[in-house]
Amino acid sequence: MSRLALVLLAVVAALFIASLTVGPADTGVLADLGALLFGGDGPLPMVMREIRLPRALLGVMIGASLGLAGAAMQGYLRNPLAEPGLIGVSGSAALGAVLAIHTGLAAASALALPLAALAGAGTGVLLVLLLAGPRGASITLILAGIAISSLAAALTSLVLNLSPNPYAASEIVFWMMGSLADRSMTHVWLALPLMVLGWLALATLGRGLDALTLGEDAAAAMGIRLRALRLTLVFGTACVVGAATAVAGAIGFVGLVVPHLLRPLTGAQPSRLLWASALGGAAMVLAADLATRLILPERDLKLGVLTALVGAPLFLHLIYKTRADMA
Amino acid sequence: MRILHLIALCLTLGGIAGTALADPAPRRVVSINLCTDQLAMMLADPGQLVSVSDLATDPHSSAMAEAARAYPVNHGRAEEVYLLDPDLVLAGAYTARATVEMLRGVGIEVVQFAPANSLDDTRDRLAKMARVLGQEARGTALIAAFDARLEALSRTGANRPRAAIYHPNGYTLGSGTLSDDILQAAGFLNLAREMGLQGGGTVPLERLVMAAPDLLISGTPLPGASRSEAVLEHPALETLRATRAGLRITSPSWICGTPHALDAVDRLVQTRQRMTEVRE
Numbered sequence A: 001m002s003r004l005a006l007v008l009l010a011v012v013a014a015l016f017i018a019s020l021t022v023g024p025a026d027t028g029v030l031a032d033l034g035a036l037l038f039g040g041d042g043p044l045p046m047v048m049r050e051i052r053l054p055r056a057l058l059g060v061m062i063g064a065s066l067g068l069a070g071a072a073m074q075g076y077l078r079n080p081l082a083e084p085g086l087i088g089v090s091g092s093a094a095l096g097a098v099l100a101i102h103t104g105l106a107a108a109s110a111l112a113l114p115l116a117a118l119a120g121a122g123t124g125v126l127l128v129l130l131l132a133g134p135r136g137a138s139i140t141l142i143l144a145g146i147a148i149s150s151l152a153a154a155l156t157s158l159v160l161n162l163s164p165n166p167y168a169a170s171e172i173v174f175w176m177m178g179s180l181a182d183r184s185m186t187h188v189w190l191a192l193p194l195m196v197l198g199w200l201a202l203a204t205l206g207r208g209l210d211a212l213t214l215g216e217d218a219a220a221a222m223g224i225r226l227r228a229l230r231l232t233l234v235f236g237t238a239c240v241v242g243a244a245t246a247v248a249g250a251i252g253f254v255g256l257v258v259p260h261l262l263r264p265l266t267g268a269q270p271s272r273l274l275w276a277s278a279l280g281g282a283a284m285v286l287a288a289d290l291a292t293r294l295i296l297p298e299r300d301l302k303l304g305v306l307t308a309l310v311g312a313p314l315f316l317h318l319i320y321k322t323r324a325d326m327a
Numbered sequence B: 001m002r003i004l005h006l007i008a009l010c011l012t013l014g015g016i017a018g019t020a021l022a023d024p025a026p027r028r029v030v031s032i033n034l035c036t037d038q039l040a041m042m043l044a045d046p047g048q049l050v051s052v053s054d055l056a057t058d059p060h061s062s063a064m065a066e067a068a069r070a071y072p073v074n075h076g077r078a079e080e081v082y083l084l085d086p087d088l089v090l091a092g093a094y095t096a097r098a099t100v101e102m103l104r105g106v107g108i109e110v111v112q113f114a115p116a117n118s119l120d121d122t123r124d125r126l127a128k129m130a131r132v133l134g135q136e137a138r139g140t141a142l143i144a145a146f147d148a149r150l151e152a153l154s155r156t157g158a159n160r161p162r163a164a165i166y167h168p169n170g171y172t173l174g175s176g177t178l179s180d181d182i183l184q185a186a187g188f189l190n191l192a193r194e195m196g197l198q199g200g201g202t203v204p205l206e207r208l209v210m211a212a213p214d215l216l217i218s219g220t221p222l223p224g225a226s227r228s229e230a231v232l233e234h235p236a237l238e239t240l241r242a243t244r245a246g247l248r249i250t251s252p253s254w255i256c257g258t259p260h261a262l263d264a265v266d267r268l269v270q271t272r273q274r275m276t277e278v279r280e
Helices: A002-021 A029-038 A044-077 A089-102 A112-132 A138-162 A168-177 A185-203 A206-212 A216-221 A226-248 A254-262 A270-295 A303-326 B002-021 B034-043 B078-083 B097-105 B119-133 B136-153 B178-185 B205-211 B227-233 B235-243 B261-279
Strands: B029-031 B049-053 B088-092 B110-113 B162-165 B171-173 B200-202 B215-219 B245-249
Touching: A002 A029, A002 A044, A002 A270, A029 A044, A044 A185, A044 A206, A044 A226, A044 A254, A044 A270, A044 B205, A044 B235, A089 A112, A089 A138, A089 A168, A089 A226, A112 A138, A112 A185, A112 A226, A138 A168, A168 A303, A168 B227, A185 A226, A185 A270, A206 A216, A206 A226, A206 A270, A216 A226, A254 A270, A254 A303, A270 A303, B029 B034, B034 B049, B034 B088, B034 B110, B034 B119, B034 B136, B078 B097, B088 B097, B088 B119, B097 B110, B110 B119, B119 B136, B119 B178, B119 B261, B136 B261, B162 B171, B162 B178, B162 B205, B171 B178, B178 B261, B205 B235, B215 B235, B215 B261, B227 B235, B245 B261
Parallel strands: B029 B049, B029 B088, B088 B110, B162 B215, B215 B245
Antiparallel strands: B171 B200
16 A cells, blocks of 8 residues: 555656756756756756646645545545546536636636536536435436536537637637636636645545445444535535635546556545546646646647547546446 | 429529629628628718628627618628618638528629738728729729828837737737737737747647747636636736737737728828837
């Protein structure tokens, strides 16, 4: 277990440094890190501290959030297909964020954007849990997810199309696919408080999710209060997914791929999968964001495109494996 | 279907007859492109231009929004243009292709104008519009005034500061664009051209910050919020603005190759003079 933690930490650290040192302004690695830590003259410290650092930090924060949320939802529903992006939680969060921006609330108060995204994400999770039921049968889960994400996407497009701003309509793709381009420390501070709250909430779920693997009755007999567990899950997921989506758009599949890959390495124990998925998610989003900068640096390739290219085949594979259960 | 064919045939025949009988100057001209709207408003006789596009009245895009309010607007749709019964339609070379094809299909003469990519092109478009509208005398006068004003404006000094255009989403304009030519005429070096950009494209924020241009040009915010424009408030750009000269422009005089492009040159020349004074 500790070996897995060390390996994952090392991978995240390496990708974090790579994220700091890869960019269109081609400067040396040592010059970059020196400018970041010690400042100095010229524009390089500004580039490092105001452009690359927030991007790398957001990569870690958002990746950890999505990985954690995916692992927690899958643990609660005991279904490997549950993922915030696929079942419409990210889409609902994006709708909340877009509403806050285009009604002018976000301009009136800095807190309005993350809180609106939180409300959107919370509505999304609640709807999915209500529709899919406590056992989270695959068919109802997926159907509920399709309905919620389609509706959220349609309403997001509607709001953006109605905006008087000529740029708004072209931003539909940002909200659907997500990107970390040109984010600043402002966005880090905007997302961090809510994310920390969500991380703390989801981290308390470990024992309950472990017990739940034995079934609801057994878990209840072990003193797990399922209602409290569910509320914590909804609150934590809404916090982390809402904050992540408010600053970077909806990024799908991270919460699906990472828990799936790490589950065998954690002995399929939900409590261990939680922290492992947080680290794995950070690594995946950092890697995807690096790839957007290396493959097509001048095109602002969207993060969600890359995560979907990795995630969708895996999703199909999982559906194939669980189709007997779904039939 | 057959009835439609018949109608199309009648329209085509009518169109051919119309062209054959028409005198050189068209009498009912409809423009469906922002730039041809403005050129036509400057050159047409009263009553000759019967409609301009809706964009012509939008103050965020059109340098002649006030003047355009005097005309009925169209939205560039073939049906409404046809119902205006024009003997000449003015269109852009790359926009509304389906509309242009359809109008030509029913026998209406359409003249297309390629976008002006330089101030020289602007002179050329003015001459073409004057010819098409049969207003050569007015055209010659307008071109002479354009040349005189450009001549007066472009007495540039030896000092050529570096300017960067940074629009929402990091969009900028390199060589072979009207914006580049406007910068050149006003005595600035275009950073995007230095970076080897041809035509329009994006420049990453960090390359802009590293290049530290002397003048940062960005658009004034448009109504409604957008994430694309929010990037213009990035702290790194704010710091750059604090140490460098900044200019907030409105796009109308930068979009079209019309004499209004010289308003953009004029503002830039004034900015350059202020920058030189500050330095001295």
